[in-house]
Amino acid sequence: MNEINTGDTAWVLVSAALVLLMTPALGFFYGGFVRRKNALSTIMQSFIIVGVVSVLWVLWGYSLAFGPDAGGRGIIGTLEWFGLRGVGVEPNPNYAATIPHQAFMVFQLMFAVITPALITGAFAERVKFSTLLVFIVIWSTIVYAPVAHWVWSSDGETLGWLRGLDALDFAGGTVVHINAGFAALAAALVFRKRLGLGQTAMEPHNVTYIVLGASLLWFGWFGFNAGSALASGGGLATSAFVNTHVATAMAAITWMTLSWITTGKASVIGAAAGAVAGLVAITPASGFVTPMGALLIGLGAGVICFLALQFRARIWKVDDSLDVWAVHGIGGLWGALATGLLATVAINAAGFDGLFYGNPAQLGIQALACVVVMAYTFVVTAVVLLALDKTMGLTVKTEEEEVGLDISQHGEPAYILEQRS
Numbered sequence: 001m002n003e004i005n006t007g008d009t010a011w012v013l014v015s016a017a018l019v020l021l022m023t024p025a026l027g028f029f030y031g032g033f034v035r036r037k038n039a040l041s042t043i044m045q046s047f048i049i050v051g052v053v054s055v056l057w058v059l060w061g062y063s064l065a066f067g068p069d070a071g072g073r074g075i076i077g078t079l080e081w082f083g084l085r086g087v088g089v090e091p092n093p094n095y096a097a098t099i100p101h102q103a104f105m106v107f108q109l110m111f112a113v114i115t116p117a118l119i120t121g122a123f124a125e126r127v128k129f130s131t132l133l134v135f136i137v138i139w140s141t142i143v144y145a146p147v148a149h150w151v152w153s154s155d156g157e158t159l160g161w162l163r164g165l166d167a168l169d170f171a172g173g174t175v176v177h178i179n180a181g182f183a184a185l186a187a188a189l190v191f192r193k194r195l196g197l198g199q200t201a202m203e204p205h206n207v208t209y210i211v212l213g214a215s216l217l218w219f220g221w222f223g224f225n226a227g228s229a230l231a232s233g234g235g236l237a238t239s240a241f242v243n244t245h246v247a248t249a250m251a252a253i254t255w256m257t258l259s260w261i262t263t264g265k266a267s268v269i270g271a272a273a274g275a276v277a278g279l280v281a282i283t284p285a286s287g288f289v290t291p292m293g294a295l296l297i298g299l300g301a302g303v304i305c306f307l308a309l310q311f312r313a314r315i316w317k318v319d320d321s322l323d324v325w326a327v328h329g330i331g332g333l334w335g336a337l338a339t340g341l342l343a344t345v346a347i348n349a350a351g352f353d354g355l356f357y358g359n360p361a362q363l364g365i366q367a368l369a370c371v372v373v374m375a376y377t378f379v380v381t382a383v384v385l386l387a388l389d390k391t392m393g394l395t396v397k398t399e400e401e402e403v404g405l406d407i408s409q410h411g412e413p414a415y416i417l418e419q420r421s
Contacts, residue, residue: 002091005098007232012096012103015227019110022220023050023117029213029276030121031414033322036205037404038125040414045120045132052136053113058084061112062105064145066095066153074161076146077153094154096230107227108148115144115176119381121322122184123191123394125202126401129409131392135384143380144179147373151175167369168343168351168362170240171228173284173336174373181329182374186381188320191394195401197319207268214272218248221279225286239347240286244279247286247298251278254302270306273327277305280331285339288351293342297335305331333370340366 027046031039053061060082067077081087089100096104116136120127151169153160162174169175194202204210225244229237255274259267281301282294289297308326312318320326340363343354353359388394395401400408407413 002093002097004091004100005231008096008098008230009100009103011232011237012099012107012227012230015223016103016107016110018220018223019107019114019227020050020220022110022217022224023047023114025213025216025220026114026117027213028209029217029272030124030322032206032209032211032213033121033204034124035202035404036414037406039205039209039406040412041129041405041409042120042124043414044410045127045129046117048133049117049120049136050113052133053116053140054109056137056140057105057109057112061140061145062087062108064141065112065148066105066108068155069149069153069158069160072158074150074153074158074164076149077155094156098231104230107230111172111176111224112140112144112148115172115180116140118176118180118324118328119184119187121324122187122320124321125194125405126191126321126395127405128393128396129405131388131394134392135388138384139183139381142384143183143377144175147179147376148175150372151369162369162372165365165368166352166362167365168288168339169284169336169369170287170339170348170351171225171283173280173332173339174369177280177283177328177332178336178370178373179332179377181325181327181332182378183381184320184324185318185329186378187385188318188325190382190385190389191319193319194321195398198317204269210269210272214275217279218275221248221283224279225283229287236287236348242291243286243289243294244282246291247282247294247301248275248278250295250298251275251281251302251305254299255306258302258306273309273323274302274306277301277327277331280328281305281335281338283332284336285342288339288343288348288354290342290344290347293338293344296342297338300334300338301331304334329374333374336366336370337363340364 023046027043031043034042063081064077067081070078092101150160150162226237226241252271252275256271259270278298278301281297308330309323341354344357355363
């Protein structure tokens with residue numbers, strides 16, 4: 001039996017708590033972008049997803065994503081671990097040999113929580129709350145769990161099929177960000193547009209919330225990426241920590257500079273959005289690249305995601321309310337491909353060299369994994385949403401949208417403003 005390392009266990013549990021913080025942080029980040037009448041409902045969506053997905057993960061999600069493989073093809077896990085049966089406090093050497101199995105489980109739980117929460121930005125200000133809850137349960141079961149299994153699973157005999165092809169994803173570029181980003185694109189295309197879009201002002205109601213949310217995301221992301229080393233020693237956690245920070249800093253500066261050039265003003269929102277784009281892009285590469293590689297990834301994220309947002313808003317005009325596709329879908333895609341360019345075994349001997357280190361095949365493997373996840377999540381998400389639209393309805397009624405989701409869906413305003421007589 002493997003011996004539990006107290007330092008590794010403490011680091012993974014702290015990292016799990018940091019990743020948990022990211023979901024309410026996302027709620028504030030998204031909540032600042034919407035109009036005042038929808039602020040509370042937007043925050044609530046992220047908050048309640050913590051509860052829904054946590055219960056789902058314990059009952060069947062973890063077993064499907066990381067449990068013993070069904071059929072030996074690396075497609076999906078069985079329900080052998082339903083209700084965490086057999087998932088105890090002893091280590092599971094297939095995933096982490098020095099920490100309790102439940103520590104690994106709860107760390108992965110936090111990834112499963114934030115991924116569907118990211119999608120909610122695509123249909124902000126118009127989603128029917130009851131339909132959202134049903135969608136989260138279905139999507140987490142038939143999209144998130146299989147993709148996580150493909151990329152990260154191992155039962156000692158069978159690897160997830162993309163992992164078996166040597167696709168690299170240190171902390172969730174494909175599993176979390178491409179997955180959520182292209183699900184968001186499907187949602188933006190299926191949902192009707194917000195009432196008055198392009199005719200009435202829909203400016204962010206609280207930029208301080210946006211910066212607060214981005215700052216807490218930056219903080220929590222150290223658990224997201226450095227925690228994925230699953231150990232406190234050996235240097236890999238430190239490498240992922242440093243790479244996360246420098247890529248984010250570069251992306252924030254890059255996006256702010258581009259907005260300054262194009263508008264003549266140094267946008268606060270642009271700096272915050274750039275930071276999140278950098279966090280997204282470095283995620284799959286954080287444990288495989290050098291700090292200089294991380295700087296290049298951050299630079300690319302700032303430029304590419306900025307251009308993707310401009311394309312979406314000015315040319316394509318899809319109502320992805322909070323630009324989940326441009327930041328998470330495209331940012332995750334860039335990060336996964338950049339891993340195929342910049343990965344080096346000098347940083348992580350368990351990985352592979354990328355194109356710039358003499359292994360062009362890795363870029364092709366990364367591209368294949370990206371295409372598979374993009375196609376699967378887009379198609380399945382669209383089918384699920386179309387079915388829900390026919391049965392429950394996706395959007396609130398016109399009068400409910402006009403009064404705002406805070407009142408129409410929850411009966412509570414975000415702010416109570418006193419009027420002076």
